[in-house]
Amino acid sequence: MGDVAELNGNLLKIYKAMQEMGYTTEEKMGTAERITTSTKLPKNMVMNSLQELQNRGFVRRKVREKAAGYYIVA
Numbered sequence: 001m002g003d004v005a006e007l008n009g010n011l012l013k014i015y016k017a018m019q020e021m022g023y024t025t026e027e028k029m030g031t032a033e034r035i036t037t038s039t040k041l042p043k044n045m046v047m048n049s050l051q052e053l054q055n056r057g058f059v060r061r062k063v064r065e066k067a068a069g070y071y072i073v074a
Contacts, residue, residue, distance in 0.1 A: 007053075010045055010049045011052060013039055013041070014041075014046060014049045014053065015053060015058060015072070017035060017039045018030065018035060018059070018071070019072060021038060023035075024072045025071060028071065029070055030069065030071070031068070031069060032050060032068070033067065050070055054070075058072065058073060059072055059073065060073050
């Protein structure tokens with residue numbers, strides 16, 4: 001996992017929004033829809049940013065029945 005200081009733009013905005021909403025454990029994960037609502041960014045941008053954060057090791061994705069959940073890796 002990298003350092004949060006290397007994040008910029010939308011990646012940082014989404015990461016901070018997830019922290020503020022408490023999406024820090026698997027038990028308290030949030031959907032892309034909720035993250036989109038809180039950041040006021042287009043859903044496509046949020047989805048791309050979540051994918052990038054996942055590739056960099058900052059966020060994990062858990063597939064569930066209705067919608068995938070995302071949470072920050074400590």
